[in-house]
Amino acid sequence: MxxxxxxxxxxxxxxxxxxxxxxxxxxxxxxxxxxxxxxxxxxxxxxxxxxxxxxxxxxxxxxxxxxxxxxxxxxxxxxxxxxxxxxxxxxxxxxxxxxxxxxxxxxxxxxxxxxxxxxAPLTTPMVEDVLAGFALDAAEWRPRTEADMLRYCYHVAGAVGVMMAAIMGIPAGDEDTLDRACDLGIAFQLANIVRDVWEDDAAGRCYLPVEWLVEADIPPGEVTKPHYRHALVPLVRRACELARTYEASARLGAARLAFRQRWAVLAAANIYGDIASQVEALGAHAWDHRVHTSRARKAKLVIEAFRQARRGPDPAPRPSLSRRELAALART
Structure with missing residues (x-):
């Protein structure tokens, strides 16, 4: 296009x-x-x-x-x-x-x-969906359930993914491709959540669901206490598994973009996916220092994205909670 x-x-x-x-x-x-x-x-x-x-x-x-x-x-x-x-x-x-x-x-x-x-074919609802994320933070809103966490990811990152798709020329009526663009933003935000647990806690925030913390016997406000680090690891793994599901869905949407757009989107997906993978692999040591991707590693991920852009994506289902479902939840 x-x-x-x-x-x-x-x-x-x-x-x-x-x-x-x-x-x-x-x-x-x-x-x-x-x-x-x-x-x-x-x-x-x-x-x-x-x-x-x-x-x-x-x-x-x-x-x-x-x-x-x-x-x-x-x-x-x-x-x-x-x-x-x-x-x-x-x-x-x-x-x-x-x-x-x-x-x-x-x-x-x-x-x-x-x-x-x-x-670009940006619409007022697209912008308002992003602003709703800032409203959640202003109200000091915290997710109680997994669906709540995904709803937050939708507003602060998934909705930005929709705007990204629009500025790449995807029309507002192409619902499925916009859903897939949203899925990539959700995957990115899940990576941010697991990487930034310590920084968020220092700012008085926690974006892991309360229900997850209760299941892990981590008391409210004590998520970063040293003796709860090992209990936090399975929660991080769970969030990373969700991120991979959303990323796989997004790759199908990326296949509908022009080649250079597809390459850039897949490079970003690889880089953010690598951050989540590093956090997951480090286990209880994931927050000893802020995880990042080195310049050399980014170069390798960009090259891999080029190959992926030429090869095409693997089949993947759309997540049960994506853009339209999460938007409906936000309205209830």
Whole structure:
């Protein structure tokens, strides 16, 4: 599928303005996610720029929600003036809605979303599904069940996967391919959850289901106590098994993309899958230090993704709880 170039879009921002937004977005993804930055280089130019623009908006929303700077500590002045979560959420909503309406926001990251709304088949519900994830965090919502955890993964990452598919040219009516794109985002977030157990606990959060913790006899708020590490290992394995199920489903959707898009998506899948595999393999030592994928290892995974993109995916069922089912749960 051929994507229209920015110069072909009526009502788009002036080329110089867009180029500045793209440059700022590129800096943002390089600072905030080495894994996504590496995978994004495999896209064709138009898709690559749109991926950067989408990342910039997501990163800005994350930073406002957590009062951080690209996932790290905020400046000293900001740290001394923490705002209530509902105020931060209101800021995210206000800037996002202004961008969607085609208004300038005085923020390159939110203006980036405005450009994407002009260029790609993004819809308001797609964006609202992502904002719902920030609302869950603002309410200090915690998953009680496995379905709750998957619903959270849907809003904070699966819904971003849907937007990614849209900027690659997948129409809003292609429900199955959008479901599969969502599945990849869910797999990514499950990898994040198992890798970041310690960091999340330090921030007063836990995204493993309460029911899982109860079954493992891990008391609330004590998930990172040294004497519970071995009890945590089976829960991590369970989450990693779920991640593999969602990733396998997503690979079928990736097969419907243009070759370079498919290659980039599969490279990202390999890199995030490798993170989850490392956490699982390390067992009780998974949180001695933050798991990451080395540059050499990423290169091997990118090469493997090239072979996978040429070969095609193995058959895989769609998970019982994917985009449409999880969206329905969110409405109940």
């Amino acid at each position: 051929r994507l229209p170039r920015p110069s072909e879009m009526e009502g788009a921002l002036a080329a110089v303005d867009r180029s500045q937004l793209v440059a700022a977005a590129h800096l943002s993804i390089r600072r905030g996610s080495k894994s996504f930055a590496a995978a994004s280089r495999l896209f064709d130019r138009t898709t690559r720029e749109r991926v950067w623009l989408l990342y910039a908006w997501c990163r800005a929303c994350d930073d406002i929600a957590d009062e951080q700077d690209h996932g790290g500590p905020a400046s000293l002045g900001q740290a001394e003036t923490r705002l209530p979560p509902e105020t931060r959420l209101a800021t995210i909503r206000t800037l996002t809605h202004r961008a969607m309406a085609g208004e300038e926001t005085d923020s390159p990251s939110f203006d980036a979303l405005g450009v994407l709304m002009q260029e």
